[in-house]
Amino acid sequence: HELLKDESNQVTIIAQQFPTDFEFATPYTSPIAGANWCSFAELNDKFTQEIDKNSYLKFQELIKNVPQANVTARKDITYIPINKFKTIYKGVKVLPWFAYGDMKKIIGFRELNPSEYDTSLFAYAYEYNGMVIRTGYYMTYLINEMWKMSGDVETSTSRFSMRRATIKSLSEAYTYHQHGRAEIVINCTGLLAKNLLDIESEEKEKLYPVRGVVFVAENTTGMKTLSVVDIYDPEYPEEKLYFMPRREGELIMGGVFQVNNDTKDIDPTFIHRLLSRCKKYLSQHNWENIKIIRTQFGYRPFRKGGYRIERKGNIVHVYGFGAGGFQSSWGAAAKSVELVKEYQNKSKF
Numbered sequence: 001h002e003l004l005k006d007e008s009n010q011v012t013i014i015a016q017q018f019p020t021d022f023e024f025a026t027p028y029t030s031p032i033a034g035a036n037w038c039s040f041a042e043l044n045d046k047f048t049q050e051i052d053k054n055s056y057l058k059f060q061e062l063i064k065n066v067p068q069a070n071v072t073a074r075k076d077i078t079y080i081p082i083n084k085f086k087t088i089y090k091g092v093k094v095l096p097w098f099a100y101g102d103m104k105k106i107i108g109f110r111e112l113n114p115s116e117y118d119t120s121l122f123a124y125a126y127e128y129n130g131m132v133i134r135t136g137y138y139m140t141y142l143i144n145e146m147w148k149m150s151g152d153v154e155t156s157t158s159r160f161s162m163r164r165a166t167i168k169s170l171s172e173a174y175t176y177h178q179h180g181r182a183e184i185v186i187n188c189t190g191l192l193a194k195n196l197l198d199i200e201s202e203e204k205e206k207l208y209p210v211r212g213v214v215f216v217a218e219n220t221t222g223m224k225t226l227s228v229v230d231i232y233d234p235e236y237p238e239e240k241l242y243f244m245p246r247r248e249g250e251l252i253m254g255g256v257f258q259v260n261n262d263t264k265d266i267d268p269t270f271i272h273r274l275l276s277r278c279k280k281y282l283s284q285h286n287w288e289n290i291k292i293i294r295t296q297f298g299y300r301p302f303r304k305g306g307y308r309i310e311r312k313g314n315i316v317h318v319y320g321f322g323a324g325g326f327q328s329s330w331g332a333a334a335k336s337v338e339l340v341k342e343y344q345n346k347s348k349f
């Protein structure tokens with residue numbers, strides 16, 4: 001999308017799976033995400049903070065001006081239960097980087113007053129102006145924007161095309177360009193980057209899946225804010241508790257964070273624990289007779305050391321986004337475009 005803004009660029013997307021696919025023979029993460037913006041950057045990680053801030057601002061622009069992008073403004077509230085505060089955080093209040101500096105203002109960050117939550121359950125809570133990205137629709141919007149920019153379809157002047165194909169190695173990707181051989185390849189293969197024959201051997205070791213399971217329900221709960229309860233259950237340490245109310249009256253109910261789990265089985269008892277936690281922690285909402293439409297799972301493409309945005313000759317690697325591929329997307333795209341331009345400028349001389 002960002003590359004097409006330069007009218008001299010022509011782009012072909014090669015993919016095994018596309019956003020409107022509903023079953024995947026091989027891992028494809030993006031359609032499974034909720035998704036929200038909740039940057040995970042550490043307090044001193046300015047690089048990721050800049051990327052996530054850039055993305056936040058872009059999503060805000062879409063919220064305000066582009067309804068068909070399917071990004072919806074939602075207050076995002078996080079509650080920290082007392083047991084987690086005591087056992088895991090050792091009684092120290094932990095706030096994210098965007099609770100400070102100019103980002104605090106931009107994002108409307110605010111700690112909740114104790115009168116606003118149940119102090120017998122929670123040690124503290126905070127909120128900010130967040131969002132829900134309706135991922136399937138949002139990605140379709142992006143594709144349609146690219147077709148618009150293409151100006152033409154399947155002719156010698158078209159600047160965009162999509163190709164369903166499976167590549168075994170990055171070197172093969174050059175041959176799929178709609179107008180002959182590509183000059184540069186951008187590798188956004190997510191978790192499957194590790195299967196590419198010509199990826200560096202150390203990269204294969206770095207990538208690992210963190211499985212997520214979410215329920216898509218009809219939102220009869222009355223919940224209008226994006227709500228996260230930062231739970232810790234020593235018996236089920238992989239289980240989380242978060243909710244994303246989508247624009248069309250759906251509720252994403254999550255989830256789990258299962259490191260190195262690439263299975264497809266879902267524990268049938270999980271939903272019962274999730275609902276009993278809902279009744280305990282979020283009793284202001286109605287959890288009776290909730291109708292679950294679908295259970296879905298995906299593999300967050302984690303990479304040891306964080307994500308990779310790096311140019312090696314005429315390949316730009318952009319993968320390993322773990323649990324934050326949407327919230328980092330626009331910032332990561334901006335960095336990738338810089339790397340493409342760097343290559344284009346070098347190859348001119």
Ligand SMILES: Cc1cc2nc3c(=O)[nH]c(=O)nc-3n(C[C@H](O)[C@H](O)[C@H](O)COP(=O)(O)OP(=O)(O)OC[C@H]3O[C@@H](n4cnc5c(N)ncnc54)[C@H](O)[C@@H]3O)c2cc1C
Nearest residue numbers: 016017029030033035036167190192212298324325326327
């Ligand atoms: C349950 C869950 C909840 C999440 N919630 C959030 C959230 O709230 N906010 C957030 O920011 N992130 C969230 N994430 C994380 C986010 O979904 C990922 O970081 C993001 O989707 C990764 O995108 P990607 O494009 O790198 O990988 P993918 O979406 O997996 O895309 C990779 C693409 O490469 C193609 N491909 C791979 N190998 C080949 C090949 N050899 N040949 C051809 N094509 C190939 C695939 O077919 C696919 O099209 C969540 C993830 C899960 C599972």
